[in-house]
Amino acid sequence: MRSTCWLTALAMWASVLCGTSVGADGAPDPIREGWQYVRYYEFDRAEPYFREVLETAEANSDRWKEATFGLAVSLHHKRPPTASAIQEAAKLFRELAEKDPNEKFAPRALMNLARIHELRDYFQDVIELDKARAIYRKVIESYGDRPIVDEAVLRLAQSHINTFQTDQVNQGVKVLTDWLAKHPENSLAGLMWVYLGDVYFYPLGDSARCVAAYVEADRRNSLEPGQEGVFYWRIANLADSKLNNRDLAIVYYTKLITEVPSQGKGYQSQLALKRLGVPEEQIPNLEWAPKPKEREQMVRQAPTTQEVAQQ
Amino acid sequence: MKKFLVQNREILMNGMAAVFLAVSFVVSMIQINSVHEVYFDESKKNLRIAHWQLESGYRDALDHIIREYEKLHPEVAIHQVPITEKFYAQVVNTHLVGGTAPDLMEMGMSTMVSQDQYLQRYFEPMSGHVAKPNPYNAGTELEGVLWRETFIDGMRTAYRPSLQDYFGVPSSTFTQRIFYNRDLFRKVLGTDEPPQTFGQLLEVCRTIRQHAEQTGVLLVPIAGSKYNSPIFFERYQAAFLAGYLSELDTNLDGGIGGMEMYAGLESGVFGWDSPPNQAAFGLIRDLSNHFQKGFMAVGREQAAFLFVQENAAMITSGSWDAESLFRQADFEVGIFDFPMPAGDEPYADQVRGRTSEASTGTGNAYGIHRYSRNKDVAIDFLQFLTSKAMNQQFNRDINWIPAVIGARPTKELEVFMPNPEGYTGTLYWFWGGRSRQVYDGGLTAFVQGEIGLDEFGKNVVDALQDNDYGWTRAAQDEFEAGRNNVRLQEQLLGILNSDALFEQTYADHDRRFQEAMIRQVRADHGLNEYIHRFETELQGKLRME
Numbered sequence: 001m002r003s004t005c006w007l008t009a010l011a012m013w014a015s016v017l018c019g020t021s022v023g024a025d026g027a028p029d030p031i032r033e034g035w036q037y038v039r040y041y042e043f044d045r046a047e048p049y050f051r052e053v054l055e056t057a058e059a060n061s062d063r064w065k066e067a068t069f070g071l072a073v074s075l076h077h078k079r080p081p082t083a084s085a086i087q088e089a090a091k092l093f094r095e096l097a098e099k100d101p102n103e104k105f106a107p108r109a110l111m112n113l114a115r116i117h118e119l120r121d122y123f124q125d126v127i128e129l130d131k132a133r134a135i136y137r138k139v140i141e142s143y144g145d146r147p148i149v150d151e152a153v154l155r156l157a158q159s160h161i162n163t164f165q166t167d168q169v170n171q172g173v174k175v176l177t178d179w180l181a182k183h184p185e186n187s188l189a190g191l192m193w194v195y196l197g198d199v200y201f202y203p204l205g206d207s208a209r210c211v212a213a214y215v216e217a218d219r220r221n222s223l224e225p226g227q228e229g230v231f232y233w234r235i236a237n238l239a240d241s242k243l244n245n246r247d248l249a250i251v252y253y254t255k256l257i258t259e260v261p262s263q264g265k266g267y268q269s270q271l272a273l274k275r276l277g278v279p280e281e282q283i284p285n286l287e288w289a290p291k292p293k294e295r296e297q298m299v300r301q302a303p304t305t306q307e308v309a310q311q
Numbered sequence: 312m313k314k315f316l317v318q319n320r321e322i323l324m325n326g327m328a329a330v331f332l333a334v335s336f337v338v339s340m341i342q343i344n345s346v347h348e349v350y351f352d353e354s355k356k357n358l359r360i361a362h363w364q365l366e367s368g369y370r371d372a373l374d375h376i377i378r379e380y381e382k383l384h385p386e387v388a389i390h391q392v393p394i395t396e397k398f399y400a401q402v403v404n405t406h407l408v409g410g411t412a413p414d415l416m417e418m419g420m421s422t423m424v425s426q427d428q429y430l431q432r433y434f435e436p437m438s439g440h441v442a443k444p445n446p447y448n449a450g451t452e453l454e455g456v457l458w459r460e461t462f463i464d465g466m467r468t469a470y471r472p473s474l475q476d477y478f479g480v481p482s483s484t485f486t487q488r489i490f491y492n493r494d495l496f497r498k499v500l501g502t503d504e505p506p507q508t509f510g511q512l513l514e515v516c517r518t519i520r521q522h523a524e525q526t527g528v529l530l531v532p533i534a535g536s537k538y539n540s541p542i543f544f545e546r547y548q549a550a551f552l553a554g555y556l557s558e559l560d561t562n563l564d565g566g567i568g569g570m571e572m573y574a575g576l577e578s579g580v581f582g583w584d585s586p587p588n589q590a591a592f593g594l595i596r597d598l599s600n601h602f603q604k605g606f607m608a609v610g611r612e613q614a615a616f617l618f619v620q621e622n623a624a625m626i627t628s629g630s631w632d633a634e635s636l637f638r639q640a641d642f643e644v645g646i647f648d649f650p651m652p653a654g655d656e657p658y659a660d661q662v663r664g665r666t667s668e669a670s671t672g673t674g675n676a677y678g679i680h681r682y683s684r685n686k687d688v689a690i691d692f693l694q695f696l697t698s699k700a701m702n703q704q705f706n707r708d709i710n711w712i713p714a715v716i717g718a719r720p721t722k723e724l725e726v727f728m729p730n731p732e733g734y735t736g737t738l739y740w741f742w743g744g745r746s747r748q749v750y751d752g753g754l755t756a757f758v759q760g761e762i763g764l765d766e767f768g769k770n771v772v773d774a775l776q777d778n779d780y781g782w783t784r785a786a787q788d789e790f791e792a793g794r795n796n797v798r799l800q801e802q803l804l805g806i807l808n809s810d811a812l813f814e815q816t817y818a819d820h821d822r823r824f825q826e827a828m829i830r831q832v833r834a835d836h837g838l839n840e841y842i843h844r845f846e847t848e849l850q851g852k853l854r855m856e
Contacts, residue, residue: 035810035814038810039814039816040432041802069813070809073805077802119798154828158832162835164843188825195836199836203840224830224833226472230565234563261669262463262464264670265669266669267664286731
């Protein structure tokens with residue numbers, strides 16, 4: 001008895017010293033430990049903690065469900081991926097979603113299951129697009145008022161577009177444009193405009209729609225962070241060389257100089273502005289590493305897309 | 312006595328060995344104890360900082376900052392752990408695996424200190440810390456500015472998109488220029504003004520060579536080496552080949568990828584015989600004639616030695632070498648930018664322009680060991696090191712370029728400040744490991760006059776067109792890397808979505824989720840686009856799965 005007390009005290013001290021999570025009984029809580037390893041991408045180390053919980057937790061209790069979800073996530077993502085791990089993850093996600101569809105994690109379990117069907121996870125894994133699409137549709141139909149539905153719509157569209165067959169790509173685009181028409185301010189609207197821009201660019205080769213989609217995404221401040229320069233360059237070049245939209249080209253060449261000076265296209269944009277006949281004094285200077293306030297000032301000086309639209 | 316020694320020789324020898332062993336043991340214990348006293352002084356918070364910067368001045372400069380910090384925080388003791396470049400990876404990797412890694416480590420030089428899968432496991436993610444102002448900037452124009460925004464690149468270089476976090480805090484910036492011996496220039500050329508054009512540079516080289524021949528002194532115009540010379544080659548190649556961007560950049564991302572280059576080669580947009588390419592390699596060959604013989608077998612230190620010993624009039628290197636060269640040279644060192652052909656000089660009609668340094672990032676970054684016992688002190692020290700005043704002091708002491716906005720280098724280093732004017736997005740004559748190997752080997756032989764331009768070109772094009780190890784292998788490797796990236800993004804989404812349901816660790820979950828989704832969706836689209844382009848544009852026979 002005395003030794004048990006000592007061991008418990010020692011374990012408590014150890015957990016305090018190590019800064020680990022402590023459960024209500026004073027012992028480290030394996031479920032928190034498991035999630036901590038998940039956050040560190042150490043899925044293989046998280047797995048045993050969730051299994052440990054499942055051995056002791058009451059079946060179908062909140063704790064049991066959380067551990068089941070944690071185990072499924074760990075199995076889904078641990079490297080290297082194996083057929084047995086992925087199949088077990090799929091089984092767990094399916095059970096969770098079917099047992100209580102009203103649980104907060106049920107639609108996420110369904111989405112994860114659909115991703116397993118859609119992606120090739122391990123060597124000789126079979127892609128099951130129809131199964132994945134059926135699940136995305138189920139999420140759209142069953143959870144109409146939750147943001148995860150927007151994600152299901154995007155994934156459904158992606159499952160068509162990724163085939164790169166023209167009719168399928170058009171079908172995917174229709175899924176997105178229909179949804180945006182009905183829900184223009186949905187939680188992933190900005191991303192949907194970016195994606196539409198990408199798809200119009202390639203494989204559809206529709207420069208006008210591509211530029212319009214990117215400009216809309218830019219208006220929503222939704223371009224991929226850190227990659228703004230790539231979008232600006234693409235918009236400016238398409239507007240300049242394919243669409244003969246001088247004004248829009250000027251806006252985006254200017255943004256390349258003023259908003260993203262460190263992304264490397266400032267000088268080439270200056271040359272383009274000269275070629276487009278912009279007076280010398282209106283071409284912004286190249287600044288390397290302007291101070292935050294100067295940068296703000298430079299951005300303000302550049303015309304916005306709205307201003308150009310008004311012109 | 313002698314008899315005694317002979318009779319007891321074995322006992323005496325064993326005794327001596329035992330005494331030697333005992334003495335060694337005691338000395339070792341004293342040594343261990345003294346090290347332990349310094350590094351594990353329990354009355355203080357000890358911080359170890361490992362780096363591979365053995366250039367002149369670096370350790371002194373860092374030591375200066377450490378002493379300043381310790382004055383403010385007497386409860387802290389910071390110890391430098393300098394390790395040579397050669398062993399940095401081994402030392403750091405071993406300690407990371409063993410859980411005994413230094414609290415702060417310079418980022419790079421080892422896969423475990425640079426690749427995403429290890430960073431997430433062993434290093435402290437910094438996004439939470441860099442999203443607050445640096446308290447040591449109080450009273451300056453950077454007061455109240457987020458820590459990450461106080462860096463000239465907004466910490467772009469330290470950001471890992473796949474992990475959505477910052478790993479490491481930078482302290483310096485680096486560019487490359489040409490160093491020259493001003494005294495020698497005055498003596499031989501009658502002026503210490505650096506050449507303004509490539510034609511003038513060649514003229515300077517010829518004059519110096521003539522001077523060496525006439526006087527019999529051991530002197531070459533430029534100190535070359537396998538380390539320094541490629542800096543020259545890359546700069547000048549980009550100056551000629553950047554013009555292909557408008558024709559080859561079919562995905563309009565602002566660069567010429569391997570597949571775009573190969574598609575251009577196969578469709579005849581450019582070739583080895585294209586005038587800009589011939590001009591680029593012609594110029595490189597002209598320049599190489601003014602390096603010492605066998606320069607591609609010479610290392611970095613030997614080339615620097617040649618320069619500081621006044622056996623070479625010029626050398627190219629990065630700002631990281633400036634202080635070493637200033638200290639070691641007994642003459643006045645000047646610095647100038649790579650001059651371009653101009654006017655009616657040879658190659659001028661094919662040159663596009665200089666290479667832009669607008670996207671020069673920051674470097675010499677320090678990451679924090681995830682399991683450091685003094686993480687708070689490590690973060691505080693990095694804030695101190697990268698405050699405007701200290702970053703300027705630190706970089707002036709080493710003679711490097713600061714990484715913090717508003718901090719200025721020494722006057723002599725001003726010429727190294729990045730110049731945003733110029734082109735980005737050039738063409739490279741390799742795609743994948745095998746063609747890179749052939750290209751590098753061929754370039755070495757070409758610049759040393761061992762093979763001609765035509766033979767060099769044939770080898771390079773053959774390597775690219777090789778159906779087993781050339782273009783198809785390169786595409787497969789790129790595809791594999793792309794697929795791993797998509798999978799990593801999928802993992803990140805899995806983590807964020809689970810966290811939102813059960814843990815709610817991230818206050819900015821929505822931003823993180825949106826960012827991860829956009830990257831994952833675009834990376835996935837990019838991967839499929841890659842396969843589609845490969846199959847349609849290159850008519851690939853290989854089906855990638």
